[in-house]
Amino acid sequence: MNKLVKFFSITLSICCLLAAGAILSLPHLPDTPLGISISYLSLFSPRWWAILLALTPILFIHQLGKWQYLNWALCAVVFVQFQDLQLKLPQQQASAITILSLNNGNGASSPQIRKLVAELKPDIVFMQESKPERVQQVFDDSWYSHCDHLCTVSRTPIEHQGSLSRETFGGFGKFAVFYHTTIEGKELSIANIHMDTPRPTINALIHRSFEPEAFNNLHFARNMQASLVASWAKQQTSYIAAGDFNMMVQENLYQRHLAGLNNGIDLVGSGVNYTKYTSWHGARIDHVLASEDLSFASARVLDSVGGDHRPITASLALP
Numbered sequence: 001m002n003k004l005v006k007f008f009s010i011t012l013s014i015c016c017l018l019a020a021g022a023i024l025s026l027p028h029l030p031d032t033p034l035g036i037s038i039s040y041l042s043l044f045s046p047r048w049w050a051i052l053l054a055l056t057p058i059l060f061i062h063q064l065g066k067w068q069y070l071n072w073a074l075c076a077v078v079f080v081q082f083q084d085l086q087l088k089l090p091q092q093q094a095s096a097i098t099i100l101s102l103n104n105g106n107g108a109s110s111p112q113i114r115k116l117v118a119e120l121k122p123d124i125v126f127m128q129e130s131k132p133e134r135v136q137q138v139f140d141d142s143w144y145s146h147c148d149h150l151c152t153v154s155r156t157p158i159e160h161q162g163s164l165s166r167e168t169f170g171g172f173g174k175f176a177v178f179y180h181t182t183i184e185g186k187e188l189s190i191a192n193i194h195m196d197t198p199r200p201t202i203n204a205l206i207h208r209s210f211e212p213e214a215f216n217n218l219h220f221a222r223n224m225q226a227s228l229v230a231s232w233a234k235q236q237t238s239y240i241a242a243g244d245f246n247m248m249v250q251e252n253l254y255q256r257h258l259a260g261l262n263n264g265i266d267l268v269g270s271g272v273n274y275t276k277y278t279s280w281h282g283a284r285i286d287h288v289l290a291s292e293d294l295s296f297a298s299a300r301v302l303d304s305v306g307g308d309h310r311p312i313t314a315s316l317a318l319p
Contacts, residue, residue, distance in 0.1 A: 002063075009060035013068045016053055020078040023050070027255040033212035035252075036219045037205055040198050043248045046281035050079035084249070084284050086269035096318040097183055098122045099288055100311060101242040103194070105129035108307030110137040116305060120313055123183060126242045127151040128194040149174040150192040150243070156181050158190070164228055169221035171196060176229055186318045189236040193243030195225045222246070223253050230257040233289070240316070242288040244309065249284070264288040264299030264314035273301040275310045288314040295319075 026042055029035035054076045057064060064072070100122040102113065117125065117138060127134065130151040138153075139145065145153040148163050161178040177192045201215050226247065233239055241261075247254045249266065265273045265284065274282025286309060288299060299314040 005060060005063050009057070009063045009068065012056055012060065013064075013071050016057070016075040017071055019050065019053060020075040023078055023082050026250050027252050029252050031216075031219060031223065031252075033210070033215045036201065036215045037210070039252060040202050041205055043251055044198060044202055044283060047083055048281065050082050054079040082250075083272075084274070086265060086271065086273055088266075088268050088270055096186075097124070097188075097240075097294070097316045099124055099126070099240060099242055099314045099316070101126040101128075101244075101286060101288060101313075102305065102307075102311035103128040103244045103286065103309035104134055104307055106308040108305050108309075110134060112305040114138045116302065116311065122313065123155050124181070124190060124240070125153040126190075126192045127153065128192070128244045146177075146179070148177045150177045150194055152177065152179060152190070152192045154179075154181055156183055161189070164225070166196065166221070169196070169224065170217070171221065175225050176232070178232065184318060186238065189239040191229065191232065191239065191241040191243075193229060193241055193245055195229075195244070195246045196222050197246045198222065219253075223256075226253050226257040230261065233261055233291070236291060238293055238319075239291045240288065240294065241290075242286075242312070242314075244286050246285050247287075249287075258287075258289065261289045262292065262294075262296065264290065264296045264316075265301070265312070267299070268296045269299050269301075273312075275301050275312055276308065277304075277310070286310075286312050288312060290314075290316055293319045 026039055029039045057072045098120060100120055104127055128150055132147045135145045135147065135151050135153060143153050143155060144157050145151060146158060146160050152158060158179040158181045161180055163174045163178065164176040166173050166175050175195050179190045181188050181190060196218065201218055204211050229241060233241060274284050275286035276283050295317045297315040297317055302311045302313060304310050
């Protein structure tokens with residue numbers, strides 16, 4: 001019996017090590033149909049299995065050797081980080097700009113959004129899957145607004161600088177809309193973002209359909225969209241980009257193009273900050289990014305306002 005338990009404990013240790021290695025490889029997977037499939041399923045599916053795997057060695061606690069304890073500790077660190085939890089403290093800085101970003105799709109409530117705006121008193125609101133009618137329901141005439149498939153609302157005048165269209169990649173609508181504004185004498189470039197969702201690929205895999213050409217086309221579009229947003233950011237002196245990126249920070253596309261940009265939740269967020277929930281799990285796919293000269297004082301995900309995304313807010317200090 002002891003030999004059998006020992007065998008299972010060693011097998012479990014090896015499985016934990018392999019799983020941890022697989023997780024660490026996710027940001028580096030190649031842009032091939034197989035790599036895309038593994039990445040999307042791993043990142044956009046429930047992750048709590050990793051916590052269960054990390055806890056399982058407790059069943060064999062008396063059978064573990066020294067190398068297994070070390071293996072367990074290292075794997076546990078990887079598995080916890082895989083849950084995308086933040087343990088940062090808010091910075092002690094006087095915030096000058098408050099940002100609110102929310103995807104309005106699938107049943108978001110205008111009265112709840114209006115109440116949220118009254119509580120937070122944001123300077124700029126980035127709205128995805130929104131229309132001018134929604135803006136009129138939430139904001140009064142004291143606000144400046146512009147809708148170009150994505151709606152941006154500001155307390156200060158905003159100057160539309162252009163947009164990037166999904167039509168370039170065979171889609172519909174805009175995935176990025178750019179503006180200039182001035183707040184307290186500081187000129188800012190701002191971008192409202194809504195990149196393509198990986199959902200078609202994930203749904204195909206769930207239904208056991210492997211479609212290499214379709215997978216490659218969608219991944220290429222998402223790669224180019226992230227690349228273009230990153231290129232825009234590098235050309236700006238001071239900028240804020242916020243919205244529904246449909247991208248996890250562990251994804252290879254995010255690491256390739258956006259990891260060098262300051263992400264509010266990564267820098268000052270704390271706890272669980274998933275912005276999209278299903279009945280099984282959550283994922284952080286909405287982000288607020290900013291230039292180096294704008295310091296994040298706080299960033300957090302808020303309670304649902306009725307849609308399938310949760311709003312995200314951030315406060316930043318001007319230089």
